[in-house]
Amino acid sequence: MTIEDQLRAILRDVLGLDAGRAAALDADTPLFGAMPELDSMAVAGLLTEIEDRLHILIEDDEVGGEMLETFGGLAAFVKGKRGA
Amino acid sequence: MTAARSPRVHLYADGEFMLSYGPQDGPQLLVLQPLFEEMNRCRAMIAGLCRALAGRGIGCWLPDLPGTGESLRALDTLTWEDWLAAVETAAATVREGTGTAPAVLAIRGGALLDHRAGSKRLRLAPTTGRSLLSDLRRSALASGSDPAHPAGYTVSPALAEALGAAAPSLDGEIRTLRLASDDRPADHRIEGMPLWRRPEPETDRDMETALVEEIARWAMA
Numbered sequence: 001m002t003i004e005d006q007l008r009a010i011l012r013d014v015l016g017l018d019a020g021r022a023a024a025l026d027a028d029t030p031l032f033g034a035m036p037e038l039d040s041m042a043v044a045g046l047l048t049e050i051e052d053r054l055h056i057l058i059e060d061d062e063v064g065g066e067m068l069e070t071f072g073g074l075a076a077f078v079k080g081k082r083g084a
Numbered sequence: 085m086t087a088a089r090s091p092r093v094h095l096y097a098d099g100e101f102m103l104s105y106g107p108q109d110g111p112q113l114l115v116l117q118p119l120f121e122e123m124n125r126c127r128a129m130i131a132g133l134c135r136a137l138a139g140r141g142i143g144c145w146l147p148d149l150p151g152t153g154e155s156l157r158a159l160d161t162l163t164w165e166d167w168l169a170a171v172e173t174a175a176a177t178v179r180e181g182t183g184t185a186p187a188v189l190a191i192r193g194g195a196l197l198d199h200r201a202g203s204k205r206l207r208l209a210p211t212t213g214r215s216l217l218s219d220l221r222r223s224a225l226a227s228g229s230d231p232a233h234p235a236g237y238t239v240s241p242a243l244a245e246a247l248g249a250a251a252p253s254l255d256g257e258i259r260t261l262r263l264a265s266d267d268r269p270a271d272h273r274i275e276g277m278p279l280w281r282r283p284e285p286e287t288d289r290d291m292e293t294a295l296v297e298e299i300a301r302w303a304m305a
Contacts, residue, residue, distance in 0.1 A: 009265050014281045044222035045281045048215055053266055060225065 003054070003082070004075050010053055011071075014046050027072030043068065056081040091134070091146070096177040097170045101154040102147040106138025111303045112178050113137065114186040114201055115146045116171060116194030119216055120237050121223070122280035123152060126191060128287055129279050136296040142303050145186060147174040149197075160238040164246030168200045175201040187303055190252075192280055199253035206302050207260045208295070209278065213250030259302060261295075272298060 001009075004025075012022035015037040032038055038046070047058050056078065067077040091103040117123045117130060134144040149167050151159035178186040188205040190198035195210030220237060239247070262270035263278060276291030 013265060013278050016277075016282060016286070041223055041283060044219055044225075047222060048219045049278070049281060051218070052211070052215055052268075060222075063222075 003078055004071075006054060007050070007071070007075055007078065010046065010049050014049050015042060025071045027070065027075070029071040030069065031071060031074060032068035038068075050078065054078055054082065094145075094177065094181070096147060097150065097173040099156065100148060100150055100170060100174075102145055102174060102177065103134075105134040105144040105146070107141055107143050108182045110141050110143065110184075112143040112145065112182050112184045112186040113299070113303055114175055114178055114188050115144055116188060116190040116198055116201065117146070117149075117152075118191050118280055119149075119152075119193030119196075120220060122192050122216075125280050125282055125285055128285045129292060130191065132287060132292050133295060133299070136292070137300060137303070140296070140300045142300060143182065143184075145174065145178050147171070158238075159243075160240050162240065163242050164250065167197055171197045172200040189299060195252040196247075196250040199255055203256035205256055205258050206299060207252065207258065209262055209266065209280070210252045210260060212252075213247040217244060217248045261298060274298065 008022045008025050011017055011025065012019065015035070017037070032043065043063070047063065050056070051058055058081070062077075066073040068074065091105045094102045094104060096102050115130060115134060118126050130146065134146055137144050147170070148154045150157045150170050151162045151166075175186055175188070178184070186202060188198050188202045189208070190201075190205060190210065191208045192211050193213070193216050195205075195207045196213055198205045198207070220239065259272070260270045261272050261274055262268060264273045264275050265278075266273075274291060274294045276294070277286070277288050279286055279288060279291075
């Protein structure tokens, strides 16, 4: 499974997106501020679930900005963390 | 299938609450709930599991830890050892009440405490204390509340420190269940949603059915 597919599955599970919406997530899909389910509390669960399932550690000062702006930004952040 | 009856209320560890479901003869199961907000999110699922397992002839016991659920004690006065001791006392209460040492079902953060409750243990999606602590801290940051009092959970520095270092014990006869979406080591995987992540309590009937089958087979073995 690609990082993108893993992130789609995590967003679906954490936010309760239906399969169609999760599959439609692409690099340009806006996330924080645009997706109603992704409020600031949901971000906490999303980050912890990404850490647990993708085996990375996310520091507090890395959170925000481009990494949560779009789906592509989130995928790029995770790939950078994994050195992929 | 016996009709679902109301759970009975018990007291353990100086006035803490514990519910029991189903027969008090035959196999007994002590259920250790997730910690903090995850406990609330999973409450409906766990009550459903207990009722279904009771209908299969398995007595289920559901303690609220000190400082959680129906407990009258304040969370900020508690230490990690208080929780470990409570779990041990809950298991002893089941043993004294039924004559049977309970098997233990530990869900999420409950797995951090389960080694004090018994040696035969089934874990659902066990997590680490570090991960739970990150969640508490991030929820506090995200909601703009004081990180020392995240989302209404006032945790003493001593409890936070012990939690951060806690990991599920490897001693004993352990079987681990995880969701199919989680690739960390497990004995068996179940299709389903991580209900402990959902802000609104939800149920997942297919997952509940699969869990009941898996838990009943294990508890009866």
